[in-house]
Amino acid sequence: MKDKVRELVHQALANLQPQGVVTPESIVIERPRSGLHGDFTTNIAMQLASKQKVSPREYAQSIVDSMPDCEILERCEIAGPGFINFYLHSEAYLDLIDEIREAGPDYGRSRLENRPSVLVEFVSSNPTGPLHVGHGRGAAYGDALARVMSYAGYEVEKEYYVNDAGRQMDILTVSIWVRYLEELGLVHEFPSRGYQGGYVRNIAKRLLEEHEKRFAVHAETLFLDLPGHDEENIDELIKRARNELGADYQILFDVASQLMVQDIKQDLMEFGVVFDRWFHESQLVHDGDIEAALACLEENGYLYVKDDAVWFRSTDFEDDKDRVVVRANGSKTYFASDIAYHYNKAERNYDQVINIFGADHHGYTKRIEASFQALGNPADRLEFLMVQFAVLYRGSEKVSMSTRGGEFVSLRELREEVGNDAARFFYVLRRSDQHMDFDLDLAKSESAENPVFYIQYAHARISSVFQQVKDKGMETPENRHPTYHLLIEKQEIELLKILSQFPDTVANAAQNRTPHQVAYYLRDLAQLFHAYYNGHPFLSSENELRLARLGLIDAVRVVIANGLGILGVSAPTSM
DSSP states (O other), X not given: OHHHHHHHHHHHHHHXXXXXXXXXXXXXXXXXXXXXXXXXXXXXXXXXXXXXXXXXXXXXXXXXXXXXXXXXEEEXXXXXXXXXXXXXXXXXXXXXXXXXXXXXXXXXXXXXXXOOEEEEEOOOOOTXXXXXXXXXXXXXXXXXXXXXXXXTTOEEEEEEEEOOSSHHXXXXXXXXXXXXXXXXTSOOOOOXXXXXXXXHHHHHHHHHHHHTTTTOOOOTTTTTTOOSSHHHHHHHHHHHHHHHHTXXXXXXXHHHHXXXXXXXXXXXHHTTOOOSEEEEHHHHHHHTHHHHHHHHHHHTTOEEEETTEEEEOGGGGTOSSOEEEEOTTSOBOHHHHHHHHHHHHHHTXXXXXXXXXXXXXXXGHHHHHHHHHHTTOOGGGEXXXXXXXXXXXXXXXXXXXXXXXXXXXXXXXXXXXXXXXXXXXXXXXXXXXXXXXXXXXXXXXXXXXXXXXXXXXXXXXXXXXXXXXXXXXXXXXXXXOOOGGGOOSHHHHHHHHHHHTHHHHHHHHHHHTOTHHHHHHHHHHHHHXXXXXXXXXXXXXXXXXXHHXXXXXXXXXXXXXXXXXXXXXXXXXXX
């Protein structure tokens, strides 16, 4: 519908060309915030009036007067400083019903020219423990964003970056090893900075079952004379573990990494989040990307030596200070790996690289942006989206989530309690950069206050209507084409108008990286449908009117299913 209005304006401007009017490359047509201002509006007159040396309102009238006749248009009005508001005949929307029903799962999809390629990296939690409810929000948001962008015509790939080569993995390895020794009765202490969750003990028991005493050592002196500082304490334990285990340390390290990644992958798959690629940090070392990235920065003039360390000149890109990439002892920093990872991403030639980070990483983004540009990439090719914390409440009590302390509520536990659908929908119901409190009781309730239940119930209600039609042997829109001109009730026209907005909602959600717009849209659509359902008979209507109404609610069913699918939520046929 928007395209038809845009074409009317385009033709009007073409008719004015003899007067010296130059038709702009793009004509912006928008939906006004209030229905009182029509179905669509444009500010094109305000853009062009100065070139014609007339007032915007006067030029808007010239555009309206030059428009060709069109059966969908009831009237145009000039408003404010020169807006043109378009009011469509209610019958203009009737053809939409068959369009939606014929398109089915493709209604709302866009066909972008050249299909921009996008890499979306999200979750990327260190494989040092199971995912918790905070990670769940990033997973739901990232997956919904990838889905809505794909639906809107982008070529999207999803990637998980596995930090499997850093200090945290060493801490996990030592934590598992100490628990393993504890199971054998060889030690009776545990490092205060170790990972204490039950999953650590479970892995230790599995090691014992599969490898028996292979990793057992004389551990009497393991905890003797450790430094008093917690961080120095755990680092010394890592050093001692390496010395005691020798080559077996790497085996233990790899087992810990593989088991945790396997658990995370399974958890996400059960949550409906499937990645196209799991990119391991260790791959950067193996493939030489770290050396290649640093060589590129050196060649571009952004590295220098100070205090025997190699520094990246990130202040050249408005970072607050320069950053070390190679320590004085020759070891690469964590930041060097991130530079290499983004060097690798850039080499894969995506049009857009999107990183979805937790809010606690906000201060880290500037240095990555700096290195990305220093590698020779345009700044707008890399985009950061931040996901605020999700806080789970049980009653009035906020639940602590510390992966090292082991006192977290896992994503798996949340899913088992409220279900995947409620978890995913609640996670994306707010903007990702806004703090959210996860209302556990509301997510489990079967009431109109629970938005996901309310929307799914609308879909199930429509499915139930069609099942009754089938059971009663009545005609359906598949048997005979309905007479849609019989749809004259106010709520029917309102439903048609909101159905027409779905493609724009999807496109805007993709462009603005805001999949919550789809959730809001579905909530509004469900509210309109339930009011219509409660106020108008379907099965008891005369046959022609019944067929028309069945066609309308079938279109509603299609759009609800498409919208829920974008969010990764099911559309049940019964509840």
